[in-house]
Amino acid sequence: MKVLITGSRGQLGKALLCCHPREINVIGMGRDDLDITDEASVRERVRAERPDVIINAAAYTAVDRAEREPDLATGVNAKGVGHLADQAAEIGCRLIQISTDFVFDGQRSVPYPPDAVPAPLGVYGQSKLEGERIALGSLGTSATIVRTAWLYASKGKNFVNTMLRLLSERDQVSVVSDQISAPTWTLGLARAIWGIVERPTISGIQHWTDLGVASWYDFAVAIMEEAVAAGRLEYPADVIPISTAEYPTDAQRPAFSVLDTRAFRDLLGVGGEHWRVNLRRMLGGEPDA
DSSP, rough: OOEEEESSSSSHHHHHHHHHHHSEEEEEEEEEEEEEEHHHHHHHHHHHHHSSSEEEOOOOOOOHHHHTTTHHHHIIIIHHHHHHHHHHHHHEEEEEEEEEEGSSOOOOSSSOTSSSSSOOSSHHHHHHHHHHHHHHHHHHGGEEEEEEEEEEOOOOOSHHHHHHHHHHOOOEEEOSOOEEOEEEEEHHHHHHHHHHTTTOOOOEEEEOBBBSEEHHHHHHHHHHHHHTTSSSSSOEEEEEEOGGSOOSSOOOOOSBBBBBBHHHHHHHHOOOOOHHHHHHHHHTOOOOO
């Protein structure tokens, strides 16, 4: 089996390359190798490689900047997906498209199942939702959408690394406490995605995050405590909870975007790990890239 991974130099792409089954022939392509917004380039590369599965880990993820660059966000997250879906349909391969909890408005107080009605609050969520619909509309059961949330890895731009830097520089850090979801380690998500690759019957919309829930404040406190325990920080700092209103951003974010992952876990036959367990593993040095 041959699998083509787009966005292979991002944090999820690196995790996918790190843990891929050895019997699978994997081709990783970063943006310099394949710009999914370039329809001709997508056509050329996909037809040349003729993969059995495409995993699209390429994405525009700058949530606030998307409000100022809607065409660019849509070009990557929707039109780019369309280019991949068209070529997947042409050669008869599957597409695994990575999506986000930001397709929801956060008005629920219980986890969102895969069939919950989306209602994105901003450009980023809307562009990802458009990508979902394009993939499913073009490929039907040959497309699988994997929604996830609050991704982090040992390297790259993410909340964990930002907090590690701030906690090492300051005695006090303020963090929003009224936005709730589930922190998710890229390595766990990558393994779930490989589970889809190995199970052709899994299609449609699936949800995957680490187990448990947290606010950004809870997450930041855990990062501090686990980093001190692992020797990554010399001493603890004060983490101060604040409201979303006290930390205005260009994009509105869902207050509660916990995803119901039970159906997908049942399909994979796995129980998963609590987010704090995976955070401890990552900070302890387990490789994810």
